[in-house]
Amino acid sequence: xxxxxxxxxxxxxxxxxxxxxxxxxxxxxxxxxxxxxxxxxxxxxxxxxxxxxxxxxxxxxxxxxxxxxxxxxxxxxxxxxxxxxxxxxxxxxxxxxxxxxxxxxxxxxxxxxxxxxxxxxxxxxxxxxxxxxxxxxxxxxxxxxxxxxxxxxxxxxxxxxxxxxxxxxxxxxxxxxxxxxxxxxxxxxxxxxxxxxxxxxxxxxxxxxxxxxxxxxxxxxxxxxxxxxxxxxxxxxxxxxxxxxxxxxxxxxxxxxxxxxxxxxxxxxxxxxxxxxxxxxxxxxxxxxxxxxxxxxxxxxxxxxxxxxxxxxxxxxxxxxxxxxxxxxxxx
Numbered sequence: 001x002x003x004x005x006x007x008x009x010x011x012x013x014x015x016x017x018x019x020x021x022x023x024x025x026x027x028x029x030x031x032x033x034x035x036x037x038x039x040x041x042x043x044x045x046x047x048x049x050x051x052x053x054x055x056x057x058x059x060x061x062x063x064x065x066x067x068x069x070x071x072x073x074x075x076x077x078x079x080x081x082x083x084x085x086x087x088x089x090x091x092x093x094x095x096x097x098x099x100x101x102x103x104x105x106x107x108x109x110x111x112x113x114x115x116x117x118x119x120x121x122x123x124x125x126x127x128x129x130x131x132x133x134x135x136x137x138x139x140x141x142x143x144x145x146x147x148x149x150x151x152x153x154x155x156x157x158x159x160x161x162x163x164x165x166x167x168x169x170x171x172x173x174x175x176x177x178x179x180x181x182x183x184x185x186x187x188x189x190x191x192x193x194x195x196x197x198x199x200x201x202x203x204x205x206x207x208x209x210x211x212x213x214x215x216x217x218x219x220x221x222x223x224x225x226x227x228x229x230x231x232x233x234x235x236x237x238x239x240x241x242x243x244x245x246x247x248x249x250x251x252x253x254x255x256x257x258x259x260x261x262x263x264x265x266x267x268x269x270x271x272x273x274x275x276x277x278x279x280x281x282x283x284x285x286x287x288x289x290x291x292x293x294x295x296x297x298x299x300x301x302x303x304x305x306x307x308x309x310x311x312x313x314x315x316x317x318x319x320x321x322x323x324x325x326x327x328x329x330x331x332x
Contacts, residue, residue, distance in 0.1 A: 002026035003228055017137055019224050020113060023231020024130065028238040038236030040229065046193065048229025049117050050177025051222050053197030056114055056319070059291065060198075060312055061205040061215040068309050074271050075313025078286050081267050082109050082260070082314060083321050089256045096249055099124060100329050106132035106253070109260050109288035110318040113227065114194055116234050118322045121193065128249070130234035133289075136257045140290040143261070144297060151280040153301035165219045172208075173218055176200050195323065264288045277306050285310040 003019075003026040010018035031038050068075075090104030098106075101124035105115050112133040119129040176197050184196025205215035264286045272282030281303045284294050291311055298307040321328075 002030070003231070007224065007228075017112065017134055017141075017227075019227035020130075020231040020234075021134060023228045024134075024235035026235065027232045028235035031236050031238050037238075038232065040232050040236060045229050045233060046181065047177055048226040049193040050180055050197045051173070051218065051226035052113055052117060052230065053180055053194040054173055054176055054201045054216065054218055055223060055226065056111065056194065056315070057198040057201035057205075058216065058218060059295065059308065059315075060202055062209075063305070063308060063312065067305055068313065071275070071306055071309035072313060074274055074285075074306075075310040076317070078264075078267055078271065078310055079314045079317035081263060082288060083317060085109075085260050085263055086318075087321075089259070093249065093252060093256070096252060098128060098249070101325055102128055104325060105129045105322060107256055107260075108318050108322060109136060109264070110291070110315050111322070112137045112289055113230060114319065115322065116230055117194055118325075120233065122326060127234055127237055130230075132253050135253060136260070137289055139257050140261065140288055141293045144284075144287060144290060144293050147265075147283065148280065148297050148301065151283065152278060153280055154278045154303055165217050169217055170219055170222070172204060172216060173222055176204060176216070177222075189323075194319070198319075260288050271306075271310065275306055277304060281307050286314075287311075291315065 003023045006022035006026055007019040010022050015021060027038050086108040087104055089107040090102075091100065093103035093107065094100045101122050102119065105119045105122070105124050106129045108115065115133050116126045116130040118124075119126040180197030180200045181193045182196075183200065184192030189195045189199070201216050209215060265283060268282035268284075268286040269279060270282075271277070271285055272279045275282075277285075280301055281298075284298050284301075284303060285307045287294050294307065294311060297303075
């Protein structure tokens with residue numbers, strides 16, 4: 001009930017990642033107040049992870065393959081810069097008392113709602129990963145509208161009224177969330193709880209489009225359930241020793257957030273010159289996370305397809321990097 005109350009309030013106040021933050025604060029306060037960790041039901045958490053995978057795939061749906069291919073070189077360059085900064089920052093951070101996996105997952109910019117899930121599966125400290133990811137998300141989400149307001153917009157708004165979600169879409173999304181993980185394990189995909197539903201969502205969306213039914217759309221209550229599950233896992237395991245460790249790492253974390261935002265802003269100028277697009281579009285295309293805010297501003301400003309394409313290429317690269325992180329570290 002505390003999570004729901006805070007979630008409604010944060011949503012009304014337009015707080016980024018409202019439901020996840022609400023769940024973290026509510027469960028964290030109760031865990032600290034009672035002196036014991038809160039353990040989430042494994043089946044509920046598995047379902048929440050499946051919905052997160054569906055949500056991660058939704059922006060991929062409907063983007064023509066040839067259109068994405070044209071932006072591939074620029075997208076890979078942006079991904080290389082982002083991954084390079086994140087990997088280097090994570091290795092440096094590991095010298096202050098966290099594992100390599102924890103440091104790198106904390107510093108990878110993008111997929112904030114997915115990183116704690118991956119951290120949990122890889123044995124990293126999901127609490128610190130969540131803290132760092134949402135600090136970055138908050139900073140980026142709050143500065144994006146401010147910076148974008150000073151930039152020239154390339155076109156008119158493309159936002160259209162949202163249609164209601166049909167009843168059968170609930171069944172489709174639930175089935176994908178439940179079946180994605182076991183199917184991904186059969187073909188040995190990395191991070192099957194996320195990549196299984198993600199790929200299955202793209203496939204199902206393609207099939208639905210062939211029948212004129214449109215792509216997969218996640219009903220709001222299901223997305224809220226998934227955000228609460230992630231937030232409860234992160235906040236429910238908080239303890240006084242963990243908070244003391246996070247406090248010691250906070251200066252380094254804030255410095256990294258500032259560095260990655262500055263680097264991405266500079267990369268945005270490079271991309272705008274490279275592709276012949278406005279800096280408004282280049283800045284949004286290289287933003288380190290806050291994809292929902294980026295897409296909203298892109299639609300409001302009439303930005304072209306470069307923003308979506310480059311963000312999606314970067315997101316896929318980040319997720320692949322996170323999924324194969326144990327193998328990469330082992331080889332190093």
